[in-house]
Amino acid sequence: MMTFLRKWLKNRIVLxxxxxxxxxxxxxxxxxxxxxxxxxxxxxxxxAVVLIVVFSVSS
Known part of the structure; x- marks a missing residue:
């Protein structure tokens, strides 16, 4: 479970x-x-501001 969580977090940071x-x-x-x-x-x-807002809402 921890390794999955760590992997997911790493992918999230990279993304x-x-x-x-x-x-x-x-x-x-x-x-x-x-x-x-x-x-x-x-x-x-x-x-740029619109894109930031869109990505923040979608994630």
Whole structure:
């Protein structure tokens, strides 16, 4: 039971890293783009926030 739980937790951590890491990078990219292209950056940030909310609700 413990090994199954540990395995599930590890898979869960890996899965959440795969989901959230690109989103965090997207947000950082969006913030850096804000100085050059404000409108595009706002769109990117809005999409990133929506994706975070969707993944949080679904998981």
């Amino acid at each position: 959440s890293c795969l989901i959230y890491l690109p989103l965090i990078l997207l947000i950082i990219f969006g913030i850096s783009m804000a100085y050059m292209l404000a409108n595009v950056a706002m769109l990117v940030l809005a999409v």
